[in-house]
Amino acid sequence: MNNLLEVRGVSKRFGGLVAVSDVSFKIAEGEILGLIGPNGAGKTTLFNVVNGVYKADKGSITFAGKDITRCSPDKVVHFGLARTHQIVKPLNDLTVLENVTVGACFGREYLDMSAARKVASEVLQRVGLGDRADMMARSLTIAGKKRLEVARALAAKPKLLLLDEVLAGLNPTEIATMIELVRKIRDSGIAVLMIEHLMQAIMSLSDRIVVLNLGCKLAEGRPDEVVHNPAVVECYLGFPDAVHKLTLASKLTWRK
Amino acid sequence: MSGVLASMIDGVLVGAVYGLAAMGLSLIWGVMDVINLTHGAMIALGMFCMYLLFTASHINAYLLLLPTIGFGLVIGLVVYWMAVHWVVGRSMLMSLLSTFAVNMMVIGIGTAVWSTSPYNVNFLLPGITIGAYTFTGNHIAAAISAVVIALALQFFLYRTRTGKAIRAVADNRDAAELMGISSTAVLSIAFAIGIALACTSGALVSTLFPFTILSGAVYQLKSFVVTILAGLGKPFGALVAGVLLGLLEGMVTPFIAVSWIPLIEFGLFVVVLVAFPQGIFGKRATT
Amino acid sequence: MILRRPFFWIILLVAAGFTYAPLHGNNVSLREDLILIAIAIILASNLNLMIGYTGYVNFGHIVFYGLGGYIGLYLTTVRGLNLVLSALVAGAAVSLCAFLFGLAILRLRGAYFALATIGILQAVQAFVSNFDPWGRSTGMYLSFESYRPLGGAKHALWITYFLVVAVMALSMTVSLAIKNSKFGLGLFAIREDEDAAVVLGVNVTMYKAIIYSVSAFLPAVAGTLMFFKNGMIDPSVAFEYMLSLEGIVMLMLGGQGSVIGAALGGTLYEKLRSYLLTSPVLSNFHLVIAGGLLLLVVLFAPGGLIGWLYRLVPRARKVIE
Numbered sequence: 001m002n003n004l005l006e007v008r009g010v011s012k013r014f015g016g017l018v019a020v021s022d023v024s025f026k027i028a029e030g031e032i033l034g035l036i037g038p039n040g041a042g043k044t045t046l047f048n049v050v051n052g053v054y055k056a057d058k059g060s061i062t063f064a065g066k067d068i069t070r071c072s073p074d075k076v077v078h079f080g081l082a083r084t085h086q087i088v089k090p091l092n093d094l095t096v097l098e099n100v101t102v103g104a105c106f107g108r109e110y111l112d113m114s115a116a117r118k119v120a121s122e123v124l125q126r127v128g129l130g131d132r133a134d135m136m137a138r139s140l141t142i143a144g145k146k147r148l149e150v151a152r153a154l155a156a157k158p159k160l161l162l163l164d165e166v167l168a169g170l171n172p173t174e175i176a177t178m179i180e181l182v183r184k185i186r187d188s189g190i191a192v193l194m195i196e197h198l199m200q201a202i203m204s205l206s207d208r209i210v211v212l213n214l215g216c217k218l219a220e221g222r223p224d225e226v227v228h229n230p231a232v233v234e235c236y237l238g239f240p241d242a243v244h245k246l247t248l249a250s251k252l253t254w255r256k
Numbered sequence: 257m258s259g260v261l262a263s264m265i266d267g268v269l270v271g272a273v274y275g276l277a278a279m280g281l282s283l284i285w286g287v288m289d290v291i292n293l294t295h296g297a298m299i300a301l302g303m304f305c306m307y308l309l310f311t312a313s314h315i316n317a318y319l320l321l322l323p324t325i326g327f328g329l330v331i332g333l334v335v336y337w338m339a340v341h342w343v344v345g346r347s348m349l350m351s352l353l354s355t356f357a358v359n360m361m362v363i364g365i366g367t368a369v370w371s372t373s374p375y376n377v378n379f380l381l382p383g384i385t386i387g388a389y390t391f392t393g394n395h396i397a398a399a400i401s402a403v404v405i406a407l408a409l410q411f412f413l414y415r416t417r418t419g420k421a422i423r424a425v426a427d428n429r430d431a432a433e434l435m436g437i438s439s440t441a442v443l444s445i446a447f448a449i450g451i452a453l454a455c456t457s458g459a460l461v462s463t464l465f466p467f468t469i470l471s472g473a474v475y476q477l478k479s480f481v482v483t484i485l486a487g488l489g490k491p492f493g494a495l496v497a498g499v500l501l502g503l504l505e506g507m508v509t510p511f512i513a514v515s516w517i518p519l520i521e522f523g524l525f526v527v528v529l530v531a532f533p534q535g536i537f538g539k540r541a542t543t
Numbered sequence: 544m545i546l547r548r549p550f551f552w553i554i555l556l557v558a559a560g561f562t563y564a565p566l567h568g569n570n571v572s573l574r575e576d577l578i579l580i581a582i583a584i585i586l587a588s589n590l591n592l593m594i595g596y597t598g599y600v601n602f603g604h605i606v607f608y609g610l611g612g613y614i615g616l617y618l619t620t621v622r623g624l625n626l627v628l629s630a631l632v633a634g635a636a637v638s639l640c641a642f643l644f645g646l647a648i649l650r651l652r653g654a655y656f657a658l659a660t661i662g663i664l665q666a667v668q669a670f671v672s673n674f675d676p677w678g679r680s681t682g683m684y685l686s687f688e689s690y691r692p693l694g695g696a697k698h699a700l701w702i703t704y705f706l707v708v709a710v711m712a713l714s715m716t717v718s719l720a721i722k723n724s725k726f727g728l729g730l731f732a733i734r735e736d737e738d739a740a741v742v743l744g745v746n747v748t749m750y751k752a753i754i755y756s757v758s759a760f761l762p763a764v765a766g767t768l769m770f771f772k773n774g775m776i777d778p779s780v781a782f783e784y785m786l787s788l789e790g791i792v793m794l795m796l797g798g799q800g801s802v803i804g805a806a807l808g809g810t811l812y813e814k815l816r817s818y819l820l821t822s823p824v825l826s827n828f829h830l831v832i833a834g835g836l837l838l839l840v841v842l843f844a845p846g847g848l849i850g851w852l853y854r855l856v857p858r859a860r861k862v863i864e
Contacts, residue, residue: 051742077744085742091735102732105725106744113725156744291654342842348653349600353795354841356602360788360834368828477665480658519669522662526648529655 004029004160004191005050005081010059012042012049019045021215022059027160032182032192034206034223036199038236041212043195044086047162050193051083052076064159080108082153083162086195088145090137097133099148100124100155107156120155127151127181143174150181154190161185163194167201179205200249203227211236262389264506269395271502272402273460275495277475278482279406280453282494285483287426287446288344293355294335296476297362298451302328302458303377303467304370310377317379317463318397321405324459325452332451336444344443366469374466398460405456406495409449413491422446454479477518481525550719550802550864557806558712562705578704578772579817581711583809585765586786587793588714588802592758594791595799596727597751598734599649600657603664604790607759608766609781610667611637615767616683616776617676625692627706630767637763638756645755646748652737668782682777689771703772707765714761718802719864721757730754785830789816792837798849802864807848 005027012020020042027033035043048054050061052073060069068076082103091099097120104116104123111119124130127147132140140148146166153161163182167175179201186192196202202209202223209226211219213236219229226232227246277299284292305327309320339358343351381393413419424432425442433439458472465471478501486497504524505517512520561581565574586608593601615633618624624632648659672680693699721727729750732740741747770776789812797808812833819829844851853860 053738053742073742074744074746077742083742085739089736089739091732091739093735094731098728098731102728102740102743102745105728106732110744113723113728116725152743291658339838339842349594349598350841350845352600352654352657353791354838356788356791357834357836357838357841360837361831362834364828364830364832364834367830477662484655513673515669515672519666522659522666525662526651526659529651529659 002029003027004031004064005193006060006062007046007050008060008062010046010049010056010061012045012054012057018215020049020212023212023215023217024059025210025217025220027191027193029159029191030186030189031207032186032194032205034202034209035193035195035212036197036202036209036236037212037218040214042215043212044164045215046212047083047164047193047195051081051162074106077107077156077158078110080157080159081162082107082156082158082160084146084149084153084164084166086164086168088142088149090140090145090148092136092138094137095134096129096137096140096144096148097121097124099137100151103152103155104157107158109157116155119157120151123151123155126184127154128177142169143171146170146178147181150178150185154185158190160191160193163192163196165195165197167196167198175201199246203246203249259389260507260510262391263510264503266391266395267502267504267506267509268499269391269399269502270464271499271505272399272495273457273464273498274475274478274482274501275498276402276405276460277454277457278479278486278494278498279409279491280450280457281479282483282486283409283453283491284447284450287422288340288443289348290340290344290351290355290447291348292447292450293352294359294362294451295454295479296472296474297359297366298328298331298335298454298472299458299461299475299479300366300467300469300472301331301362302455303462303471304366304375304469305455306459306462307375307377310379317377317459318401321401321456321459325405325456328452328455329448331455332448333444335451336447340447341440341444363469370469372468372470374468375462376466377462379463392464394463398464401460402457403495405453406492409453410492412449418442418445474518477521477525481521481528484525484528548719548723548864549862551716553863554712554715554719554802557715558708561708561711565704574701574704576817578707578769580810580813581707582765582769583789583793583813584711584806585707585714586762586790587797587805587809588711588718589758589760589762590790590794591718591799591802591805592721592730592754594794595801595804596721596730596734597754598737599751599755600653600791601660601755601758602657602791603660603662603787604758604762605782605784605787606660606664606667607637607641607762608769608786609671609776609778609783610640611763611766612770612776612781613671613677613683613766614763616685616770619689619767619771620683620685621676626703626768626771629771630706630764633767634760634764638760641759642752642756645752649748649751649755664782664784664787668778671781672778678777680778682775682781685771685774700772703768707768710761710765710768715802715806717757717761718805721754722802722864726750726753789833792833792840794847795837795840795845796847798847798852800846801849804847804849811848 003026008024010020010023023046037043049056052071056069060067063079063081066079068079100120100123101116104111104119124133127150129144129147129151137148150166167178170178182192182205206223208221209223210217211226211232218235219226219232281292281295284290302324305324306317306320309323310317335358339354343354381397383390383392413423421437421442424437425439429439482494482497482501486493561577565577590601590604593599611633614636615629618629618632619626648656651659671677677683687696690696690699693702729745732743732745733747733750737747793808793812794805796812798804819825819832840847
């Protein structure tokens with residue numbers, strides 16, 4: 001399998017604070033890579049660097065063979081890398097359909113209005129927002145807004161989707177639905193890099209996991225490996241019992 | 257002493273007044289993220305307030321600054337409850353437009369009452385003569401007044417409870433409310449103080465130059481330039497930046513026609529905004 | 544494709560009305576009333592592209608009109624160019640300047656941008672007041688000679704009127720076309736959340752500069768036409784800050800973001816204005832009333848009259864744009 005995304009030695013600092021320090025990892029096509037770590041570990045910053053919102057101080061990022069280290073976010077989307085935000089950013093005074101149409105118009109395929117609207121409708125059906133297409137984005141529930149974020153990113157026809165805590169703030173039913181959606185996205189051929197705090201979810205979804213702590217990569221590997229890593233346990237997972245429970249969870253739903 | 261140096265010293269003195277005006281703008285901007293487009297009109301009101309008080313009483317104009325400050329506080333509260341309270345927290349466009357609307361109304365009333373003929377406050381202090389150059393007493397007294405008021409504000413913000421509450425709300429409104437600070441009370445007081453500073457600086461200007469109801473606009477532009485130079489959050493920085501602007505003007509006026517000054521200030525404004533996003537002293541609120 | 548929007552035909556109808564109403568019975572005073580309304584609509588519609596569509600408040604919008612007037616008048620008077628060509632060249636020149644300036648000042652967000660536009664207005668006014676070839680603070684005057692190619696002064700006034708009506712129809716059509724286009728959708732995204740727009744792939748820098756320069760073109764053309772008609776121009780009438788402000792009041796009153804809002808606001812405000820200016824009591828309070836109106840709209844009806852209509856009749860959104 002080809003490596004879709006290669007992050008090499010990326011560092012980012014803000015004044016005196018080193019947010020990300022010498023982080024490297026790769027994502028293959030069709031893979032789900034989970035990114036976990038305590039709060040403040042630098043996960044969202046890393047997303048922002050990959051996506052072009054911040055410029056890396058050191059290191060390089062290659063996507064589908066192209067060097068995107070110095071690219072602005074709008075160019076990165078055109079190459080096929082889309083993202084969602086931890087705190088959702090709906091375009092409030094536009095309808096749900098218009099929101100997703102923006103994604104389709106300015107995404108990788110750069111479609112014209114009528115083609116984009118068709119793609120948008122289809123994506124809305126896929127994520128389950130089809131019945132709310134003409135609602136104003138501001139009137140959606142938080143779960144709806146999260147799905148809208150994902151729909152907008154999907155409409156850009158990405159090859160890699162960056163999901164930033166897409167499960168945060170959802171109730172158990174909504175979480176189950178979203179997990180299914182992420183699986184379907186991967187099954188349709190889109191690779192996923194997801195930040196998540198919900199350990200059960202990320203363990204069952206991810207093919208591999210990268211653990212960040214204080215800006216550095218602490219561990220990388222398959223979920224069941226990472227979960228047993230003592231450094232990871234100490235900094236993030238906490239008590240040993242969690243390890244046992246999570247191992248069970250990862251074994252139950254693990255698929256190669 | 258060369259003419260340019262004298263002009264520069266004069267500029268520094270007037271600059272202190274620019275700084276005072278800018279402090280008012282910066283305070284409001286920093287505390288409630290509202291860009292007060294009534295600023296120029298309030299400066300003009302301060303000019304007329306001093307004029308009216310002085311013509312009625314003929315007391316030393318600098319003593320009349322005290323009632324002027326009071327006037328400014330009252331007007332500030334009125335404007336706050338009329339236009340500002342309802343738009344704090346809404347989009348920047350709305351607060352721009354609402355303060356702007358008040359500005360139009362004040363200028364409109366002012367023009368109707370006082371027309372656009374120039375007015376004067378004829379209170380002159382004896383000057384200081386060094387060599388061939390005389391520095392008018394009014395310029396010196398204005399600078400001293402500006403600095404004194406700025407120091408008083410500094411004291412208020414850092415040594416009194418209300419001042420600390422204002423700084424808390426400026427820092428993080430929600431957190432301040434969680435700690436029991438009534439943000440509405442604080443915002444209204446902060447706004448009133450901002451307006452009072454504008455009025456006072458106008459009152460000082462009235463002792464220096466002839467003025468009309470439209471004169472405030474020139475000082476509004478200067479206040480924006482100074483605020484951008486200084487960044488937000490450090491009122492004293494505004495005073496220093498105001499002095500710098502006055503100095504710059506002093507250096508330039510012997511050589512260039514007065515009508516080019518706004519152009520230069522505008523150019524400075526844009527250059528500083530683009531080149532120094534954080535201001536030179538403080539932080540700029542994210543818009 | 545724009546032909547399929549029902550509102551386009553409404554625009555044409557309005558333009559036809561403007562054209563034929565004063566022709567009927569050679570009604571010169573009606574024509575003079577209507578030309579002011581047409582100018583108001585032109586200014587408000589183009590301002591709408593910045594404020595309503597993109598969310599960037601342009602306080603110095605009138606600078607395009609005034610500068611267009613200066614360039615156009617200079618071309619016709621001094622260079623002897625014909626009116627239409629002068630107007631188009633003025634429009635292109637002002638547009639180009641706006642594009643270049645826009646690339647610089649549009650990096651500034653929200654309020655900083657608004658302040659910068661005031662600065663641009665004042666800076667241009669200061670510059671023109673000191674610019675010799677354009678008459679400095681006295682300005683320029685048109686000799687009656689200039690009306691000859693158009694068949695004399697009376698004829699010229701009618702021709703200018705029709706041209707202005709055409710520019711008005713064009714302004715509204717451009718607004719309508721952009722609103723329904725991909726470009727317009729990108730602008731709306733910028734208005735709603737600029738950071739999200741970038742991440743969604745909108746080339747924000749380019750889009751903002753383009754719309755800024757587009758919003759300059761037709762007002763500049765209109766400026767040439769109007770100042771040609773008036774026969775003179777000087778810095779105080781060309782760059783009247785008050786007109787900029789009134790443009791904003793018109794737009795907010797009618798309803799920013801919609802094509803008809805700009806037109807409605809322009810018409811209503813212009814009527815109000817001419818009433819105020821002729822009333823002996825109220826003429827002094829013109830500015831106060833305008834300000835008061837703006838304040839009321841901002842506090843109680845930020846969507847303007849059309850916003851209120853859309854809330855009453857949501858279906859109207861599709862037809863009355």
